[in-house]
Amino acid sequence: MTQTKYIRTCSIWRALEVVGDKPILLLLESYWLGTRRFSDFQRQTSLLKSVISNRLQKLVDAGCFQKTLYSTKPERYEYRGTEKLLDLYPVALSMFYWEQKWGRVNGKILLSLIHKTCRQQTLPKPVCNGCRVEIDPRDVTWAEGPGVGLMPAVYGRRRRKTRSEKDLITPLFDEIADIIGDRWSALIIRSVFTNLNTYQDICDDTAIATNILAERLERLCTMAIVEKNNGVYKLTPKGRDIYPILIALMEWGDKWYAAPEGPPLLLTHKSCQEPLKHQMACTSCGESVVAQDIEFEFSIQQDHTHAVM
Numbered sequence: 001m002t003q004t005k006y007i008r009t010c011s012i013w014r015a016l017e018v019v020g021d022k023p024i025l026l027l028l029e030s031y032w033l034g035t036r037r038f039s040d041f042q043r044q045t046s047l048l049k050s051v052i053s054n055r056l057q058k059l060v061d062a063g064c065f066q067k068t069l070y071s072t073k074p075e076r077y078e079y080r081g082t083e084k085l086l087d088l089y090p091v092a093l094s095m096f097y098w099e100q101k102w103g104r105v106n107g108k109i110l111l112s113l114i115h116k117t118c119r120q121q122t123l124p125k126p127v128c129n130g131c132r133v134e135i136d137p138r139d140v141t142w143a144e145g146p147g148v149g150l151m152p153a154v155y156g157r158r159r160r161k162t163r164s165e166k167d168l169i170t171p172l173f174d175e176i177a178d179i180i181g182d183r184w185s186a187l188i189i190r191s192v193f194t195n196l197n198t199y200q201d202i203c204d205d206t207a208i209a210t211n212i213l214a215e216r217l218e219r220l221c222t223m224a225i226v227e228k229n230n231g232v233y234k235l236t237p238k239g240r241d242i243y244p245i246l247i248a249l250m251e252w253g254d255k256w257y258a259a260p261e262g263p264p265l266l267l268t269h270k271s272c273q274e275p276l277k278h279q280m281a282c283t284s285c286g287e288s289v290v291a292q293d294i295e296f297e298f299s300i301q302q303d304h305t306h307a308v309m
């Protein structure tokens, strides 16, 4: 019998147990673009029926979706986002921001966002709520919070990925979905952010099986997210920009999964000395953006179709 390993309690870890999965990200992406029904999810994502029903159920069980009957004969359901799901919107916007800056360009959906309140085109960026400066990990200090402790590193079982699943295209998030949709990669990056940056440190911090860890580290190097120097892994600028996404995930995890005593980790923004709180700010008017404030238009690069939702 293998011994249970313990790792430090972490809201990012808890959040990734729900969203650190590529089919889930693909379904959420489709949801943000307006999809609500099973058949539409199928058409939009090209995922296998069994995968869709498994992941939608997982999102229902996690309290992110509510199933609502919209037809009785035949019995058909719609999936509506709950408050918990709406709270993931900053995560989605942070991923979108990263993808626009660093992601592959080919065949990507071109999406332009309009901020309804200022009527301007916008690409919301992650800022500190206190001083409105763009979040940079080098400006953040951290301390143990009241919820700090150890938890067993029990990773929820996943089905083995089929080949077609690995090749899935997430048109909006694309490259970032390869990282956030793979909880191992995201957890490795989390470790490096906290200066745990040798192979052994990362191994102890994440309790990831050594063969998976070695493979993911190599992949993150190939993707130019981290670079290895004298046995130490360091984030590149491209990797550093993943930080706000992890912060958004952490806040979501803190809100929905933290222990009653409070969050495990407290972050302070150096420039304003306030507790770091992640906000997505409109690049035109500077105001914080929530889901209801955004309208979008998209077109697909290859065939020049254009649609407004």
Ligand SMILES: [Zn+2]
Pocket: 128, 129, 130, 131, 132, 133, 269, 270, 271, 272, 273, 274
């Ligand atoms: Zn600040």
Ligand SMILES: [Zn+2]
Pocket: 115, 117, 118, 119, 120, 122, 282, 283, 284, 285, 286, 287
């Ligand atoms: Zn605006």
